[in-house]
Amino acid sequence: xxxxxxxxxxxxxxxxxxxxxxxxxxxxxxxxxxxxxxxxxxxxxxxxxxxxxxxxxxxxxxxxxxxxxxxxxxxxxxxxxxxxxxxxxxxxxxxxxxxxxxxxxxxxxxxxxxxxxxxxxxxxxxxxxx
Ligand code: HEC
Numbered sequence: 121x122x123x124x125x126x127x128x129x130x131x132x133x134x135x136x137x138x139x140x141x142x143x144x145x146x147x148x149x150x151x152x153x154x155x156x157x158x159x160x161x162x163x164x165x166x167x168x169x170x171x172x173x174x175x176x177x178x179x180x181x182x183x184x185x186x187x188x189x190x191x192x193x194x195x196x197x198x199x200x201x202x203x204x205x206x207x208x209x210x211x212x213x214x215x216x217x218x219x220x221x222x223x224x225x226x227x228x229x230x231x232x233x234x235x236x237x238x239x240x241x242x243x244x245x246x247x248x249x250x
Contacts, residue, residue: 157198160190164242167235171218172208198248205243212236 160168168176168190175184178191188204196204211217212231223230231239 157194157196157201158246160193161242163238167231167238171212171229171231171235175218175222198246202243202246202248205239205246209236209240209243212239 172188173180173190175181176188176190177185178189180189188208193201208217213236218226218229218231
């Protein structure tokens with residue numbers, strides 16, 4: 121009796137691992153290419169890396185990631201990119217992002233007026249005219 125339970129537990133574990141592996145394979149092949157959405161230009165990316173990426177990326181700040189995740193930018197639709205970019209321009213222009221505490225601790229990572237302009241010009245270029 122004891123022997124049977126042990127081997128059936130092992131069997132269930134094995135099934136579980138196989139299904140995890142299988143699912144990962146599926147997830148990789150089903151990653152769709154998103155033609156309409158545009159990659160972030162180098163100068164904008166530089167500003168984000170300086171001031172935003174620490175929080176707004178995979179393994180960043182959970183709350184920040186849920187609002188804007190720059191690691192997942194390529195997966196956003198063109199509409200989502202446009203609205204997120206607009207929000208990012210607004211946050212930096214108003215001095216709400218990066219957060220006050222971060223500015224205090226990392227003065228060299230505070231966006232300059234040029235950085236803000238770069239971000240906002242880019243955000244403007246993404247807006248979809250209707
Ligand atoms: C120290 C971490 C940190 C840094 C650095 C940071 N953010 Fe954030 N950001 C957050 C957190 C946390 C939230 C979610 C909570 C909130 O809205 O205040 C957030 C939210 C946002 C939002 C959504 C606001 C809303 O109300 O929907 C935008 C847009 C944003 N950040 C843009 C930026 C941009 C652009 C930068 C760089 C210039 C930046 N953030 C840098 C932590 C950060």
